[in-house]
Amino acid sequence: MADFLQDYKREHQSYxxxxxxxxxxxxxxxxxxxxSFLNLLAGALFGPWTGLFLCCTLTSLGATSCxxxxxxxxxxxxxxxxxxxxxxxxxxxxxNRSGLFFFLLFLRLFPMTPNWFLNLSSPILxxxxxxxxxxxxxxxLPYNFICVQTGSILSQIKSLDDMFSWGTLLKLLAIALVALIPGTIVKRFSHHKLEGKELIVNGRKSM
Structure with missing residues (x-):
């Protein structure tokens, strides 16, 4: 199936x-x-980096259209x-208005509400x-990276030996490292929010 998609893409790339x-x-x-399905397809069709660029760009433009x-x-x-x-x-x-951007990142990385609802409600809010x-x-970006890389890896696996090749293992390691990014963002957001609370408390004390 992956070979068929690649052949078709080569013959009709623009289309x-x-x-x-x-x-x-x-x-x-x-x-x-x-x-997730389209991200996997992007990895299989366009490769890990072109696919990632396309998915990130299209996700942002499409969400902004929404x-x-x-x-x-x-x-x-x-x-x-x-x-x-x-x-x-x-x-x-x-x-979280004072640290709105980090809060929005938090919502994307660990959605407390679906992304589609966040896209629709943001202008109202x-x-x-x-x-x-x-x-x-x-x-x-982390979610898109993981999906696109997974699609790329799956499209290249033709036997069990391919699953345990160094190339595949390194890609899986990269996916694991990217999966750590959300925790870093959340830590930064929590630190930012804590600083804001301390400023409020100090301001009240000074009064």
Whole structure:
């Protein structure tokens, strides 16, 4: 199957790339699940690095399209069907307004709410589009990397020997290292939030 996809891509590279990008942007813009499948497919079709670049770029652009669509048409629908979730997210955003970018990264790395809902609700919650875009780009990088690398590895495995080759093991090690990034981001966010609380406490004490 992987060989067939590669052969088809070589013969129709522009068509395959255009079709993949269009499908990815459509899926993201209209908050349709399925990122993991498309990321795996990107790794198999385009390789680990081109696939990662495409997925990160398309994820960010598609999510931002979803942001603008929701800003134009989604407010009443979200408030009507998800009033409790919107209220909960509003409270969380306001609590972390001083460190909003790190909080958005935290939500992408360890989602307390689905990514599709975060994309739709962000304009309603007054999240700046710049912070939104880069939080998607950076926050979903580890997830995209893991999926794309996995797709690339699976497309190259043709026997059990391939599974235990040095190349495959090094790629798996890279995936494991990238999986540690979320913990580092969360630690940074927690430290930032703690500093903010200390400033508030000191400010009250000085009064």
């Amino acid at each position: 395959v790339t255009l079709l993949f990008c269009s499908a990815y942007l459509y899926k993201q813009a209209f908050a349709i699940p399925g990122s 942001y603008f669509l929701s800003q134009a048409f989604g407010k009443q629908i979200l408030i009507l069907y998800f009033p409790e979730k919107v209220s909960m997210m509003q409270n969380k955003i306001e609590e 007054n999240v700046p589009v710049g912070q939104f875009f880069f939080s998607v780009l950076i926050g979903l």
